[in-house]
Amino acid sequence: MRYEIRVDGHMSDILAEAFPELERVVMSGQTVLFGSVIDEAQLFGLLARCQSLGLHVVEMRRMPD
Amino acid sequence: MVVSAVVTGDSNTTAPAGDRVDPLGDPFLRTRFAVPSRPATFLPRRRLTQHLQEGLQTPLTMVNGSAGAGKTLLVADWTASLDRPVAWLTVEAEEQRPGTFWAYFLQALSTCGTPLSDRVHCPVDPSRVSHKVLSEIAEDLVGRDPAPVVVLDEFDRVSASEVAEQLEFVLQHAGSGLRLVLVTRNEPMFSLHRYRAAGTLTEIRDAELALNPEEAAALLELHGLTLPADAVRSLVERTRGWAAGLRLCALAAQESPDPETYLKEFEADHSTVADFLLAEVLRRQPPQTQDLLLRVSVLDRFCPDLVNGLTHRTDAGLILAELHRDNAFVEQLGQGWYRLHPLFGEILQTHLRVRHPGLEPDLHRSAAQWMRRRGALPEALAHGAAAADWGFTAAAVVDDLAIGQFFTGLRSDDLNELFSRMGPEATGPAPELVRAARDLAHSDLDHGVAHLHHAEAWLSVDEDDPATTQLSWAFLEAVAARLTGSPARAEQAAETADEVRQEVPPHLLDKHPELSALLLTHLGSTRLWAGRYEDARAALSEAADCPGGILTVLPREESMGHLALIDYLNGWPGRAEDQALAAMTETERFSLPQPSGSGIGRLVLAAVAVDRHELGRAQALLDEADELDLDTHDPVKAAGRAIATARLHLARGNARAAMESASPALATTVASPWADSLEQLVTSTVHLAEGRSETAAEVLQHLPEDQPTWTVEAAHIQLAAGRPGAAIDLLDSVPADSRPGPAVTVRAALVRAQVAQMAGDTETARRFVAQALILARRERLRRPFLDAGRWIRPLLAAAPLRSLAAEWLLPGPVPGNGPPPAVGPRPAPIVVQELSERERDVLQRLAQMMSTQEIAVDLYLSVNTVKTHLKSLYRKLGVNRRSEAVHRARDMRLL
Structure with missing residues (x-):
C-alpha cells in the first residue's frame, strides 16, 4: 500500500527525521509525505505521530500501486 | 522512546494508602497523581472554566483537543477552585492493562482524600480486572455528595477499548456519585452518541479551545508584548488559535529585538507552526539549556538530581526552575519533579536524534543507573532495555531479588516481554539466570536447565558473586527440581538458599516475600511428589502462612491446594474440600478472575466429588481446571489430574479410559509412590473387570x-x-x-x-x-x-x-x-464439623430468605462461590435443601 499524507506548512529537515520511512516534497505551503505503508497499524501510527508533533493533516489518501 | 521516569525517591513520594500497592508491587508514585501547576504566564479563561463548571451537571465531561491546545492546564486551573475532592491521574502507556489502570484509579481517589472503603479490592492481575471489583467501585461511589471529580489526563494513551467499557460501566452504575473528566487528544471508545442523545455529556473540543483574538492579546501581554488588534487577529489566523503556537510565538518574539516585525515575518512564513517556532525558541536558549532540553527528552518525568546525572552538571535545578517560569517547555509536577510538555517532548526527541545521533542509548543507560541507585526497579529496567544494556538490566533484576516475579504472574508479563528482546550476546550469571527463569516459567525444562547450568558455571568461576545471585540461582534450582520431580535437588536448593539468605540484605527479602513463598511451595511440591507427606506439609504450611498480600497470593493458593491434596491422599475428603475451597477463596479475595490459580484445588474437589458420587460436578470441576491451562509438565498437578480423571472413569464403569488417564507421560528423576500406586490399582481393577483375577492380584504385589x-x-x-x-x-x-x-x-x-x-x-x-x-x-x-x-x-x-x-x-x-x-x-449428624466464617455468613443470609444471587451480591462473592459454600454447608449439616439447613441450624443453635 502506498499512501500520501499532506500536512499544512513546510516541515523542517529535522522534523522530517521523525518520518524516516517516508519521502517528502514541499508544495504550495504544504508538505506531502509519501511512501509505502505496511498495514493499517502503521498508518494509524503515522497519523498519531503527526498528531503528537503538532502537525495539521490536511489530506490523506491511498495512491495507486 | 520515552520511558516513564518516576521514582520513589523518598517516603514523601509514596502515597499514604496503607499497604495498598499497585499490581506491579511498586509503591504508588505521587507524581502520577499530581495536578500540573500553572506557569506565571498562564492565561485563565473564564468562558472555558465556566463551561467546565456547568459540566458538573453531567456525569461525563470530555476535553478533546490536539496536542498543545492547552487542555491539561485548563482543567488544572478549573479544578484548583473546586470545593470538592479532585482525583487526578495522568495516564501512562502501561495503564493500558485494565488491572493496572484500575489500581491507579483507586489510588488516585485515595490520594485526593476520598478513598473508597476497604471492601473494594484492588486488582492484582495487571492485565485483568474482575467485574466484581468494578461493581464494588461503582457501589462505593453511589450517593457520594459532593461527588468526586476524577480527571484522567492524556486518556488517549489508553487505546484498549476494555478500559473504556469498564469506565462506562462504573460511570453508569455510580449514578451521581462520580464526575468523570477525560482529557484526551482523540475520541475515547465510549458510546458517545448515547451520552449526546441523553444530554449526559459535556464536550469541549478544539474549536472551543482555540484562543480568540482577545484571549490571544491577553496571552501576548502576559509575555510582555502589546500588539495592534489586527496583528493579533492575523496571528490567531496563522496559528488557528492554537495555544501552543501562540505561546511559542510570544516566546520567540520576546527574544527578538523587534517583536512586531518578527511576528509579521512569521505570519508570512509557510513553515509548520510548532516545528518552526520550537526550533526558533530552542535556538535562542543558551547552549547548555538547549543541551539539557534535548537530553531530558528521553524521560517522561525528571527531577534536578536525575537531570544533573544526564547532563553532567550540578545546576539543573536552577535551569529547570527558570525554564518552568519562562516558557512552555517544562511543566512542574510538584515535589521537585517536572515533565516536558508532551508536544515539545516529541519534537525535542527528533532534534536529539538529529543533533546527537547515538546519544540516546547512553542517556537511557545513565537514567537506568540513576533509577537503580534510587531503588526504582521498573524504571531502571525500562531504561536499561531501551539502552539495550542487557547485562545491567538482568543484573538489576537479580540484585533486586526480583527473579520470582517471572513466576508470580504479577509482573511476569512485563518482565517476559522486556527480556524477550535480550539477544544471545549478553553473558554472565545474571543474563543466564534471567534466561533460565523465562524458560522455566514457560515450562521449557530443557532450555531452562541448560541456562541454569551455564549460570552455575559462572558462579563457580567467580566466588565473589553477591548473595542475591546465589539465592536467585537456588530458587531456580528449586523450580527445576519440582518440574523434574527431583527431591534431592530440591533439598539441596533449599539448603543453599538457607545458607545464603543470611547474607542477603533483609530489606530485599522483605520487599520480595514471593521468593521465599515460591521456594517453599516448590520444595513442598517436590516432597509431596516423593510421597513424604509430613515433610511436604511442613514446607507447604509455611508457604501458605507467608505474609505479603497480593505478592504471594499465587504461591499461597498453590500451597493450600497441595495441602488439600495431602488431606485427600490421607483419606480425609472433608478436610481436603475445606482446604481446597480456602485456596480458591484466596484468589477470589484478590479479585483474580475466576477461575484462576494453579487449578490444583479444583482437581482435589473433583476427586472428592467422585468419592461422593457427584459425577457431573466432578466433570465440571475437571473442565474448569483444564480451562486454567494446567501445566502438564508439573508432576504433582499431572498426577493429581490423573487421580481425579481415572476415578471418574472408573465410577462411570469405563475401565480402559481410566487406565489411559492413570499414567500421565512424565519424565521425573524419582518415582512417586502415590502416583504409581494409583496406576497399579487402576491397572489391577481393569484386569479384574476383564476376568484376569490372577494378573490383578499380581499387580497389587508392587503396592507400597x-x-x-x-x-x-x-x-x-x-x-x-x-x-x-x-x-x-x-x-x-x-x-x-x-x-x-x-x-x-x-x-x-x-x-x-x-x-x-x-x-x-x-x-x-x-x-x-x-x-x-x-x-x-x-x-x-x-x-x-x-x-x-x-x-x-x-x-x-x-x-x-x-x-x-x-x-x-x-x-x-x-x-x-x-x-x-x-x-x-x-x-441428626453424629458430629457437626465446625462451620467456616463464610459458611456462617451464608447461613445467616439463608435464614433471612435471601436468594443465592442476593447472597452473592451482599457478600461480594460470585454466585458459584456461594453455591460452593452452600454445598459444603449442606454437607456439614447433613441436609439437602436450604429450608432444612435453616431448620437444622436452628435446632443446633447455630442461628
Missing part, C-alpha cells in the same frame, strides 16, 4: 505397604478376586496408630462386612456396614457403597441400616407408617 489408602483399596480388589483371607490380612497390616481418614476406614469396614457376609455372618456384616454408614454419612461418601457390590443392597434396604442410609445414600425418606423406631424422624 505403608499407605493405608492403597492397602484398603488393594484389599477390596483381593476380595473381589475371591481371596477374602488375603483381603483381611491386608487390612490387619494397617497399623492401628496410622489414624487414616474416613475414606479409608469406610472402605475397610465394608471389606470386613463383605467377608463376614460371605461367611454367612449377616449380623457382623450388618454391624460393619452400620459403622461404615456412620463414618461415611458426615462426609457423604457414597462411592465406597456403590463400589461394594450387590450383596450390600438388601442390607441397606432393611431396618435398621435403612434409616442410616436414608436421604443421603438411598433416595427418599424411610417408608412405613409413622416414624421408624429408635432413630427419630431425621437422624
Whole structure:
C-alpha cells in the first residue's frame, strides 16, 4: 500500500527525521509525505505521530500501486 | 522512546494508602497523581472554566483537543477552585492493562482524600480486572455528595477499548456519585452518541479551545508584548488559535529585538507552526539549556538530581526552575519533579536524534543507573532495555531479588516481554539466570536447565558473586527440581538458599516475600511428589502462612491446594474440600478472575466429588481446571489430574479410559509412590473387570505397604478376586496408630462386612456396614457403597441400616407408617464439623430468605462461590435443601 499524507506548512529537515520511512516534497505551503505503508497499524501510527508533533493533516489518501 | 521516569525517591513520594500497592508491587508514585501547576504566564479563561463548571451537571465531561491546545492546564486551573475532592491521574502507556489502570484509579481517589472503603479490592492481575471489583467501585461511589471529580489526563494513551467499557460501566452504575473528566487528544471508545442523545455529556473540543483574538492579546501581554488588534487577529489566523503556537510565538518574539516585525515575518512564513517556532525558541536558549532540553527528552518525568546525572552538571535545578517560569517547555509536577510538555517532548526527541545521533542509548543507560541507585526497579529496567544494556538490566533484576516475579504472574508479563528482546550476546550469571527463569516459567525444562547450568558455571568461576545471585540461582534450582520431580535437588536448593539468605540484605527479602513463598511451595511440591507427606506439609504450611498480600497470593493458593491434596491422599475428603475451597477463596479475595490459580484445588474437589458420587460436578470441576491451562509438565498437578480423571472413569464403569488417564507421560528423576500406586490399582481393577483375577492380584504385589489408602483399596480388589483371607490380612497390616481418614476406614469396614457376609455372618456384616454408614454419612461418601457390590443392597434396604442410609445414600425418606423406631424422624449428624466464617455468613443470609444471587451480591462473592459454600454447608449439616439447613441450624443453635 502506498499512501500520501499532506500536512499544512513546510516541515523542517529535522522534523522530517521523525518520518524516516517516508519521502517528502514541499508544495504550495504544504508538505506531502509519501511512501509505502505496511498495514493499517502503521498508518494509524503515522497519523498519531503527526498528531503528537503538532502537525495539521490536511489530506490523506491511498495512491495507486 | 520515552520511558516513564518516576521514582520513589523518598517516603514523601509514596502515597499514604496503607499497604495498598499497585499490581506491579511498586509503591504508588505521587507524581502520577499530581495536578500540573500553572506557569506565571498562564492565561485563565473564564468562558472555558465556566463551561467546565456547568459540566458538573453531567456525569461525563470530555476535553478533546490536539496536542498543545492547552487542555491539561485548563482543567488544572478549573479544578484548583473546586470545593470538592479532585482525583487526578495522568495516564501512562502501561495503564493500558485494565488491572493496572484500575489500581491507579483507586489510588488516585485515595490520594485526593476520598478513598473508597476497604471492601473494594484492588486488582492484582495487571492485565485483568474482575467485574466484581468494578461493581464494588461503582457501589462505593453511589450517593457520594459532593461527588468526586476524577480527571484522567492524556486518556488517549489508553487505546484498549476494555478500559473504556469498564469506565462506562462504573460511570453508569455510580449514578451521581462520580464526575468523570477525560482529557484526551482523540475520541475515547465510549458510546458517545448515547451520552449526546441523553444530554449526559459535556464536550469541549478544539474549536472551543482555540484562543480568540482577545484571549490571544491577553496571552501576548502576559509575555510582555502589546500588539495592534489586527496583528493579533492575523496571528490567531496563522496559528488557528492554537495555544501552543501562540505561546511559542510570544516566546520567540520576546527574544527578538523587534517583536512586531518578527511576528509579521512569521505570519508570512509557510513553515509548520510548532516545528518552526520550537526550533526558533530552542535556538535562542543558551547552549547548555538547549543541551539539557534535548537530553531530558528521553524521560517522561525528571527531577534536578536525575537531570544533573544526564547532563553532567550540578545546576539543573536552577535551569529547570527558570525554564518552568519562562516558557512552555517544562511543566512542574510538584515535589521537585517536572515533565516536558508532551508536544515539545516529541519534537525535542527528533532534534536529539538529529543533533546527537547515538546519544540516546547512553542517556537511557545513565537514567537506568540513576533509577537503580534510587531503588526504582521498573524504571531502571525500562531504561536499561531501551539502552539495550542487557547485562545491567538482568543484573538489576537479580540484585533486586526480583527473579520470582517471572513466576508470580504479577509482573511476569512485563518482565517476559522486556527480556524477550535480550539477544544471545549478553553473558554472565545474571543474563543466564534471567534466561533460565523465562524458560522455566514457560515450562521449557530443557532450555531452562541448560541456562541454569551455564549460570552455575559462572558462579563457580567467580566466588565473589553477591548473595542475591546465589539465592536467585537456588530458587531456580528449586523450580527445576519440582518440574523434574527431583527431591534431592530440591533439598539441596533449599539448603543453599538457607545458607545464603543470611547474607542477603533483609530489606530485599522483605520487599520480595514471593521468593521465599515460591521456594517453599516448590520444595513442598517436590516432597509431596516423593510421597513424604509430613515433610511436604511442613514446607507447604509455611508457604501458605507467608505474609505479603497480593505478592504471594499465587504461591499461597498453590500451597493450600497441595495441602488439600495431602488431606485427600490421607483419606480425609472433608478436610481436603475445606482446604481446597480456602485456596480458591484466596484468589477470589484478590479479585483474580475466576477461575484462576494453579487449578490444583479444583482437581482435589473433583476427586472428592467422585468419592461422593457427584459425577457431573466432578466433570465440571475437571473442565474448569483444564480451562486454567494446567501445566502438564508439573508432576504433582499431572498426577493429581490423573487421580481425579481415572476415578471418574472408573465410577462411570469405563475401565480402559481410566487406565489411559492413570499414567500421565512424565519424565521425573524419582518415582512417586502415590502416583504409581494409583496406576497399579487402576491397572489391577481393569484386569479384574476383564476376568484376569490372577494378573490383578499380581499387580497389587508392587503396592507400597505403608499407605493405608492403597492397602484398603488393594484389599477390596483381593476380595473381589475371591481371596477374602488375603483381603483381611491386608487390612490387619494397617497399623492401628496410622489414624487414616474416613475414606479409608469406610472402605475397610465394608471389606470386613463383605467377608463376614460371605461367611454367612449377616449380623457382623450388618454391624460393619452400620459403622461404615456412620463414618461415611458426615462426609457423604457414597462411592465406597456403590463400589461394594450387590450383596450390600438388601442390607441397606432393611431396618435398621435403612434409616442410616436414608436421604443421603438411598433416595427418599424411610417408608412405613409413622416414624421408624429408635432413630427419630431425621437422624441428626453424629458430629457437626465446625462451620467456616463464610459458611456462617451464608447461613445467616439463608435464614433471612435471601436468594443465592442476593447472597452473592451482599457478600461480594460470585454466585458459584456461594453455591460452593452452600454445598459444603449442606454437607456439614447433613441436609439437602436450604429450608432444612435453616431448620437444622436452628435446632443446633447455630442461628
